[in-house]
């Protein structure tokens with residue numbers, strides 16, 4: 001963010017926020033009450049009618065009168081003045097505790113919610129331990145050790161509240177972190193902290209405010225309690241808790257004395273809660289319609305742990321040659337820890353994408369296409385890892401890369417476009433802001449230069465009237481335009497390889513063609529390599545030089561797209577092509593492949609497709625099937641592949 005952006009907030013923005021706040025009684029009323037209390041408390045020296053200790057024994061325990069608006073206590077001291085003087089300490093105490101809680105808990109919750117891993121495990125266990133400490137005993141010890149210092153007590157309360165707040169922030173971050181725009185921001189190379197601050201924090205601010213309000217109320221009550229039992233502010237200095245204690249001692253003589261102090265504490269607590277709720281609702285309204293939380297993609301539950309049979313080495317299989325390889329996956333197996341044990345999600349996947357080339361991954365849902373793309377992006381889900389094989393990018397083995405090295409690579413060398421353009425863009429910001437942020441992640445540019453580059457990117461993705469679009473929010477543009485914008489964001493770092501995971505699935509047919517053509521044009525102009533993940537043969541036909549067909553975690557056939565589509569060798573490829581709805585004859589039912597893709601962990605020992613394959617022979621189920629090259633341009637994982645070719649030639 002530029003100095004201009006971070007410096008003095010725009011007056012018109014402040015005015016807008018103020019107008020919005022004042023229009024809502026649920027915010028305006030508690031806010032006015034609290035502001036008046038703050039003014040009265042911190043301005044007590046000038047505003048209070050009497051000094052806090054000035055006693056008038058002739059007017060002890062008097063009710064409200066013109067002279068003493070809220071009456072007097074048993075020493076004839078003015079209750080209103082004492083409440084005003086005592087308020088400053090009360091608000092200061094609340095501020096100390098709650099600021100400590102927020103300053104520690106919010107960043108920690110954000111970071112562990114996004115990063116997970118060992119830090120998450122350590123902090124969560126530490127939180128469990130801290131939460132089991134009996135707070136009241138600790139408070140009494142601290143008050144004894146620090147000469148009844150309320151500051152020390154508030155520091156302890158603040159620290160003891162950290163675990164609770166951290167858990168709330170962490171679990172909200174986990175939810176928001178699953179949204180595609182957050183994944184997209186991470187893939188564009190933004191560090192965890194920047195993603196947290198720019199894309200997660202604004203979404204969970206409402207929740208944090210509600211919990212902060214509750215923490216304020218909790219601290220108010222605890223601080224009043226400590227003062228009431230005489231362990232905090234020492235009499236005759238005024239405090240709300242001390243005044244409650246005084247009132248309780250004189251209840252038999254005057255019930256009234258409890259009313260102003262008790263009422264003030266109750267009104268303050270209620271105002272804090274209503275204000276927190278009101279602000280949360282205001283922020284929630286801001287989000288409604290802008291983005292719909294996308295549920296995490298449904299994952300098929302892994303079946304009972306069946307150890308994946310060792311697949312023979314596939315060195316003998318030469319995948320289609322790719323000139324100037326930018327990316328090379330060699331025999332990559334991704335394994336995930338599940339409740340049923342370690343399960344392979346993809347097995348022995350090899351692929352190469354050369355400069356200026358497009359390789360397509362095609363297959364039914366659940367075959368492992370996305371997992372292959374995520375392995376290449378270094379973005380495997382928690383618990384999943386590359387358990388064997390290598391991933392090379394620009395000739396460098398990235399297997400041992402740490403988070404910082406991946407960050408440097410993502411968005412720069414490799415970029416990602418997802419299937420949900422609308423949710424890949426953070427709805428809170430304008431297109432211009434999102435593009436400027438993406439551009440400045442990779443290049444040191446002034447705001448003006450970044451705007452020019454953002455405009456250039458919009459032109460590159462063929463968006464008409466880029467100046468107008470820069471000022472719009474994602475919710476104000478169509479799905480097709482949003483996909484163009486997310487491609488522009490991906491191009492901001494001038495990537496060498498772009499992974500496009502079903503980039504046209506959410507779009508209508510005409511727009512799909514436009515997006516595919518756009519990607520091809522960009523690729524021709526920039527020489528970028530493209531890994532296109534799709535279940536749509538039309539997209540593969542239109543965009544890809546080479547097609548890899550995946551089934552149940554394995555590459556089952558590969559070759560030049562034309563050959564794969566016109567002379568498929570693997571029975572699965574043939575049936576997948578036949579099931580293409582656009583090839584079905586009018587009036588004829590669309591052929592389907594009976595059965596379903598076996599889940600990871602339930603793959604059979606032999607050919608993964610055997611159960612669904614009408615051409616199955618005994619050899620298919622006896623041992624793992626290797627990927628072989630039975631002919632020019634033909635790579636297949638089928639025992640019948642060679643025979644097939646002989647028959648057809």
Ligand SMILES: Nc1ncnc2c1ncn2[C@@H]1O[C@H](COP(=O)(O)OP(=O)(O)OP(=O)(O)O)[C@@H](O)[C@H]1O
Nearest residue numbers: 299300336345364365366367368369370371381600
């Ligand atoms: N974190 C995970 N833990 C366990 N299994 C997972 C996990 N993530 C994905 N899977 C499983 O891995 C398999 C491959 O998933 P993947 O998303 O790569 O399939 P896909 O071919 O891209 O399908 P789709 O087109 O539906 O995304 C699926 O069976 C999925 O259920």
